[in-house]
Amino acid sequence: MRLLTHNYLQSNVKGTEEGYPLGIVPETVEIDKSPVDRELLLNILPKLNYDAVLQAVEQLRPHCETLPNLPSTLPEDLDDELVNDLYFVLFDVHVKNGCLVCPSTQRKFPIRDGIPNMILHEDEI
Template identity: 35%
Template sequence: MRLLTHNMLSSNIKGVINGFPLRIEVEKVVEKPVDFNPDFLKNMFSKIEWKPLVDASRTMGYAELPEEADASMLDSHDFLQRFHHALLELHLEEGALFCPETNRRFPVNKGIPNMLLHEDEV
């Protein structure tokens, strides 16, 4: 699971008001190269919740993103490379995601998060 995906996921358990961001428990992280596309990154920047991305990348062992970012940084090739690596090349291969309110565990196996709810959670 890429951090791009993580940044878009939330817990939809019945009664949960704010199920974002999901906490990450890491068992295995892999890096998978992806072609660098600065236009894609520039378009995605405004859609990304920055603090959850930074926190998730650090949980996965990558501490190269700045604490805060703004659109002016998109002119920096170095910033775009770091953003690209965190967003698209880091993959949570094995681990879990946790709802911030209920602490409900959603397993991640072979890079695929299982977000299915139990009958009483719908």
């Protein structure tokens, strides 16, 4: 499950003004360690909403004790420890079961086997 873009809920769900970032209510969280790809991380970081990442980490923390403490703002120069921590959070932590919650409507989107179901009801389009 990856963080979703701002425009999806804001433009697709009727009556939604502030549908981002989605809240995460995890039931099952799994860790799948992978080799750190610094170049990939550095290419992705400018495209991320870092505040949304921090929010997601805090929502996952009670279900995953190994989450690192990330700085409140990203420094311009990332040391190896911060690169490893960010990579771990973004690529190695997986919500297997739970739900995503729209902050505007409180609509819940289930996550099963790591896949969020974002299918809208007819009255929500």
